[in-house]
Amino acid sequence: CLGYYAVAGIPIQIDVLECMGAMGWSIRIGCHSDHLENCEELRRWSCISINKPLVGNSIQMSSAFGGLIFLQSPNGESNSITVRLHHVVLTLTYDSMDPNRVANWQHRRHHARGLWADIAGQHIVLNLPSKSLRHLKSTQLDEVLLFWDSVVLAHHELRGTKPKHRERIVCDEQPSAGYMRKNIFESHECSPDIIIYI
The missing domain is CATH 3.40.390.80 (Peptidase M60, enhancin-like domain 2)
Known part of the structure; x- marks a missing residue:
C-alpha cells in the first residue's frame, strides 16, 4: 500500500518519475482482487477493485468504490519505480x-x-x-x-x-x-x- 486512498468516483493521476529494471508495473485501487461473477447471490458488487498498467509517463484512473492504492511490480528483484500521486487522500x-x-x-x-x-x-x-x-x-x-x-x-x-x-x-x-x-x-x-x- 502506498499510504494513500482513492476517493470513490474521483479520478486520480499517477505520474511515473523514474522506473528501473523490468517494465510491467501496474497500479490497483482497492485490495479486494477477487470477482463474484460466478456467485448465485451477491452481498456486494461483483468486482470492487480496478487494476491498470502503468504505461507512459502519466495515467488517470478512478474507482466507483474507492480504495487503498497499491503498486504491483513485475517479476524480478531489481525493479524500482518512483511515482507522484495527485487527487488522493492520506x-x-x-x-x-x-x-x-x-x-x-x-x-x-x-x-x-x-x-x-x-x-x-x-x-x-x-x-x-x-x-x-x-x-x-x-x-x-x-x-x-x-x-x-x-x-x-x-x-x-x-x-x-x-x-x-x-x-x-x-x-x-x-x-x-x-x-x-x-x-x-x-x-x-x-x-x-x-x-x-x-
Missing part, C-alpha cells in the same frame, strides 16, 4: 518494522482521512476499516501485529516452510471462494474488531 498505515512508526502513527491518526487502513507486521498485513484502528496507540498495534506474526510463523512451522513474503488479510463481506486464496485470507467485514482484539 490514509492510515503502520509498519511494525519501521523505526519511525510511533511518530508516523501519531501524525497519520490525526491527519489521514482514508476510509481503509493498511497495518503491517513482519509476516502479515491487515487491511481494515480506518475507524477500527484510529483510536489505538502504536504499542497496541505492535501487540496485535506480534500476535498475528506468531500465527503466520506457527502455520509455516506446521508446514515445514519459511515465510517468503507478508501474508495479507482483507476484510470482505463476500469472499469469492472460501476464506483463503493466493496467500490472501479474507475475513467477514464485520470482524475487524475481533481481528484487533484477539
Whole structure:
C-alpha cells in the first residue's frame, strides 16, 4: 500500500518519475482482487477493485468504490519505480518494522482521512476499516501485529516452510471462494474488531 486512498468516483493521476529494471508495473485501487461473477447471490458488487498498467509517463484512473492504492511490480528483484500521486487522500498505515512508526502513527491518526487502513507486521498485513484502528496507540498495534506474526510463523512451522513474503488479510463481506486464496485470507467485514482484539 502506498499510504494513500482513492476517493470513490474521483479520478486520480499517477505520474511515473523514474522506473528501473523490468517494465510491467501496474497500479490497483482497492485490495479486494477477487470477482463474484460466478456467485448465485451477491452481498456486494461483483468486482470492487480496478487494476491498470502503468504505461507512459502519466495515467488517470478512478474507482466507483474507492480504495487503498497499491503498486504491483513485475517479476524480478531489481525493479524500482518512483511515482507522484495527485487527487488522493492520506490514509492510515503502520509498519511494525519501521523505526519511525510511533511518530508516523501519531501524525497519520490525526491527519489521514482514508476510509481503509493498511497495518503491517513482519509476516502479515491487515487491511481494515480506518475507524477500527484510529483510536489505538502504536504499542497496541505492535501487540496485535506480534500476535498475528506468531500465527503466520506457527502455520509455516506446521508446514515445514519459511515465510517468503507478508501474508495479507482483507476484510470482505463476500469472499469469492472460501476464506483463503493466493496467500490472501479474507475475513467477514464485520470482524475487524475481533481481528484487533484477539
